[in-house]
Amino acid sequence: MRRASYVIVAALVAAACVGVVAHAQQPAAPPFATTKVDGTDNVYVFRYGNHQSMFVVTSAGVIATDPIGYGRPQAVVTYVDEIKKVTPQPIKYLVYSHHHFDHIAGGKPFKDAGATVVALKRTQERLAQIKDPHTVMPDETFDGHRTITLGDTTLELTYVGLNHSDNSVVMRLPKQKVLFAVDFIPVGSFPGRGMIDAYPLEWEDSLKSVMSMDWEKLIPGHPGAPNGRLGTKQDVQAFLTLLQDASAAVKTEAQAGKCWDAVEKDLKLPKYESWPGYAAGLPMVLRRYCALWGRGT
């Protein structure tokens, strides 16, 4: 009996050591990766560094999204090459998720390949103001909702209101029950810099709209935590709760006259301490809610 216990303990210790060693030796993620979404036969995630986008191979060509080429044109060349490795079909569309350059700069290789660039009308207005030399202007725009049907595939584009930006588009594949939504639904991580130009109250409503849609898997614009996972409706609910908790915490302090300095220095959200990005993101979250509840903006 004693000997058996010893063997079990030794085995557990050995397993724990192997676990530690395996973890220590885990290689860094490769610079880019193309991954087919489980349960589909034509939906892919292209990741480059810490950004990612979705592409769909249909019977009549490819629908690509966000070129993710800000400050790194080679990412877009790689993206087009990766699509060509998967299919000989031509790239017919490039759809923008919202106007932020880290997601949509660098689209020229798609344009050169013959893609029609599609964006929300408000996205085009934003781009026309700034005239970023590296960002391709849309060829076609829409307001509210548009459906792209290509071969055997339907992709729905829907504006779900103000949130992380004023022009975030949700892309839904109804048959595959897959959603691509960028930046306004972080999967498993704490929000940060993206709060700066966000609309916090309306954001909550847009998350509720997304939860009312019919889908099962969410491809986020940045790899989900942990391990680059995709998201579920539980992640949307968890993030909505996070925004509500942060908002309520700051509201109380703001209305007691504690914004900006005291809140930014002292307020913590311990429930979210373990979320990746918490330490760096907390000051930005607090500042945005101070602007809302302590200033009225």
Ligand SMILES: [Zn+2]
């Ligand atoms: Zn963004």
